[in-house]
Amino acid sequence: MVDERELVARVLRQDYNAFEELVNQYQQLVLYVVFRLAKNQQDREDICQEVFIKVHKNLHRFAFESKLSTWIATIAYQTAINYIKKFRREPVPNEPLELDSFYFTEETPEQLLGIQDEREYLHQLILQMPLHYRTVLTLYHLNEFSLAEIQGITGIPEGTLKSYLFRARQLLKTKLSQHR
Amino acid sequence: MDDTRDQLLQEWLDRAPDSPPPATTSDEQADLLAYQTLFSQLETPPTVGLPYGFARRVRQQLEQRAHRRSDVRFYLFCVGLFVVSVLGGYSLLVLVDAELARQTKLVVIQHSGALLAGIVLFLGIQLTNSQWVQQQVNAWGR
Numbered sequence: 197m198v199d200e201r202e203l204v205a206r207v208l209r210q211d212y213n214a215f216e217e218l219v220n221q222y223q224q225l226v227l228y229v230v231f232r233l234a235k236n237q238q239d240r241e242d243i244c245q246e247v248f249i250k251v252h253k254n255l256h257r258f259a260f261e262s263k264l265s266t267w268i269a270t271i272a273y274q275t276a277i278n279y280i281k282k283f284r285r286e287p288v289p290n291e292p293l294e295l296d297s298f299y300f301t302e303e304t305p306e307q308l309l310g311i312q313d314e315r316e317y318l319h320q321l322i323l324q325m326p327l328h329y330r331t332v333l334t335l336y337h338l339n340e341f342s343l344a345e346i347q348g349i350t351g352i353p354e355g356t357l358k359s360y361l362f363r364a365r366q367l368l369k370t371k372l373s374q375h376r
Numbered sequence: 377m378d379d380t381r382d383q384l385l386q387e388w389l390d391r392a393p394d395s396p397p398p399a400t401t402s403d404e405q406a407d408l409l410a411y412q413t414l415f416s417q418l419e420t421p422p423t424v425g426l427p428y429g430f431a432r433r434v435r436q437q438l439e440q441r442a443h444r445r446s447d448v449r450f451y452l453f454c455v456g457l458f459v460v461s462v463l464g465g466y467s468l469l470v471l472v473d474a475e476l477a478r479q480t481k482l483v484v485i486q487h488s489g490a491l492l493a494g495i496v497l498f499l500g501i502q503l504t505n506s507q508w509v510q511q512q513v514n515a516w517g518r
Contacts, residue, residue, distance in 0.1 A: 219431035248434045318417050337418035366382045369410050
């Protein structure tokens with residue numbers, strides 16, 4: 197495991213090998229953050245690239261007050277949200293009531309026949325969910341951040357995140373149980 | 377949907393439990409199994425990834441930006457140096473021969489268009505050259 201402080205110091209000395217090392221080390225984390233926020237693979241790659249350019253530009257501001265991974269994930273989340281807003285790919289909900297009224301729509305028999313793999317089905321279901329649900333599901337389960345860390349990354353209060361996580365998982369469990 | 381039961385099951389799974397599961401009836405056990413499957417699927421990494429050589433590509437992009445910035449600084453320095461040289465030369469000429477300085481100034485003003493075109497041409501050649509070299513470097517890097 198590379199020492200975070202040493203790596204950051206080398207990047208700040210304009211060592212591009214160290215920067216490449218940093219990208220290799222954190223690219224999976226960034227991809228996971230972005231993975232369910234952006235639905236298109238080309239968008240994901242563009243966002244990831246932009247994230248690392250921002251990381252390089254702002255690394256001198258990183259004061260080791262949090263883990264480097266949390267700091268990079270915050271940049272990744274903000275970049276993805278800005279990208280979605282900028283290209284108006286979908287609305288970004290602000291109002292919790294909008295989320296409470298979310299339910300999955302029923303698929304047609306043809307659509308159901310086309311779904312062979314349950315993992316792919318789950319992925320498609322998550323992509324249909326509102327942005328905040330997708331964010332908390334991904335950061336909690338895939339990136340394995342704690343709710344406190346997710347609060348730091350997204351700025352959403354921990355209690356709200358907990359309720360989003362509960363409801364998102366409940367909706368998915370119910371939908372998957374109907375599908376089986 | 378039974379919110380209380382779902383909450384208990386989710387909390388139990390979140391704690392990575394040692395204690396016995398809060399599920400006794402067959403309905404509860406079915407829900408527990410559904411949640412266990414869901415949690416395991418949610419933790420499965422996606423099959424898509426970033427392209428091979430992604431880190432190198434980002435690095436190249438950053439290096440290009442840094443080169444561009446240093447090129448711009450160099451061109452601005454050149455233009456500054458040129459202006460300072462012209463002003464310095466003119467000041468010296470004024471001290472040595474005021475009449476000659478006046479005539480030189482008139483000639484420079486008369487041909488200011490050509491002078492400006494010369495500067496623009498110089499910068500244009502430098503810029504095109506650096507872009508061409510960068511393209512060649514990128515082509516070798518691929």
